[in-house]
Amino acid sequence: MQNRVLLVEDDDELRELLGRYLSNQGFTVREAANGRDGLALALGQDCDIVVLDIMLPDISGLEVLRELRAETHLPVVLLTARGDETDRIVGFEVGADDYIPKPCNPRELVARLQALLRRIAWDQKTEVNAARTYGDLRVEPGHRRIYQNDVAMELTATEYEVLQVLLAHAGSVVRKTDLMQWALGRRLEAYDRTLDMHISNLRKKLGNDDPPRIETVRGLGYSYRVPE
Amino acid sequence: MQNRVLLVEDDDELRELLGRYLSNQGFTVREAANGRDGLALALGQDCDIVVLDIMLPDISGLEVLRELRAETHLPVVLLTARGDETDRIVGFEVGADDYIPKPCNPRELVARLQALLRRIAWDQKTEVNAARTYGDLRVEPGHRRIYQNDVAMELTATEYEVLQVLLAHAGSVVRKTDLMQWALGRRLEAYDRTLDMHISNLRKKLGNDDPPRIETVRGLGYSYRVPE
């Protein structure tokens, strides 16, 4: 089964070189020469992993990454000029999964891509768009709605995201920093109580059971209790 | 909140340097100076990620990785001499998740660890979450809970860590300084009675059996006795 990689790189020569190498290594390769095209292709969902140059003619690779992360957790490997430490750290913070300095060794690129894909393959639970049920709740990602006993809950956009993330990890603890990143799309800063508020509102809408469905794990985060 | 990292590195100076840096960055650090100890700790203890030097005095880091992979998918970052390309490729092939050349920039190490942890956290930890049983106790790392005869114990975050470490070493003595480092993430200072208190509280919650499950080894530390 071939892995599909999206290569976003403006230097035609390098792009073709890497593209050819990746093809030979058994990847299906899609290419984009600028950020906008890259973003569109990546969001089109027909690839497994993205190799993203930071220096792009239109929008920066970091910006592409940021927008990508607002919607998906597609694995991304950043490609950038050697030694540019700031980019590197910022890249990781925005949510890159790996970073390779240019000029890069194609063999290493492939090795890293495969390591990442292997990791994903192990852990991934598929079916992003399928409806999922958790006790009396049903998530329908297509409509961005959650139903409780088949009646749609009146959730705001953010509440939907938060609850959906909690449900996706039902039974285990989701750290506040992760919840923030995944649901709100930004980093948790000190003294930011936004999340707590959304949780509070969600609990209210869920019916304030006792014990609460959304459990607090002090110092860590929250956890949705799975009913049997 | 704290991520727990296992640092396997034979160079005392480097290990301590990195250990201190990681501590400051909010990691709970566990250390091993050789491959065998590292392997034992990685398999037994509840930790989130491993930083593994390739050059080790007894068994090679690659061998450790190979054996680790036979049992678990615990994320591993390899550490090795710059430019040793063979090691690098082999490392990825054996199943490393990332690779950092020495001498490494601590900030980059932290950034990479966090990128990996983020990835793992989203994709749902699997093997790392495998429940372990010790007599009537069952540790479920995913929920951060410990069950006694299938009923969840009401443990605080610190109590969980302490008990979990003791269980991982069930039957043998854990020195107080180690217990402090591994569970509380800081060094044991003179006149610090914190640990004793947590032990006392744990005993109470475990049911104050006689003889106590958590045995005191005067002048050394504590040891969890496994009931048959």
Place this chain on the structure above:
DNA sequence: CAGCCTGTGTAAAGGTTCTGCAAAGCGGCC
């Protein structure tokens, strides 16, 4: 064995950090 020192058990108090939530602020959008 008394005396001493050190290490341990634990109750209670202390103080810090974290959380829940009401209410007010703010910004976009009909």
Place this chain on the structure above:
DNA sequence: GGCCGCTTTGCAGAACCTTTACACAGGCTG
């Protein structure tokens, strides 16, 4: 403007880690 939803503010209260204090246990010494 008025509404809606996200965010900030402020405070009260809870959870919990740490310190303090004192009692006691073990072991060593003379």
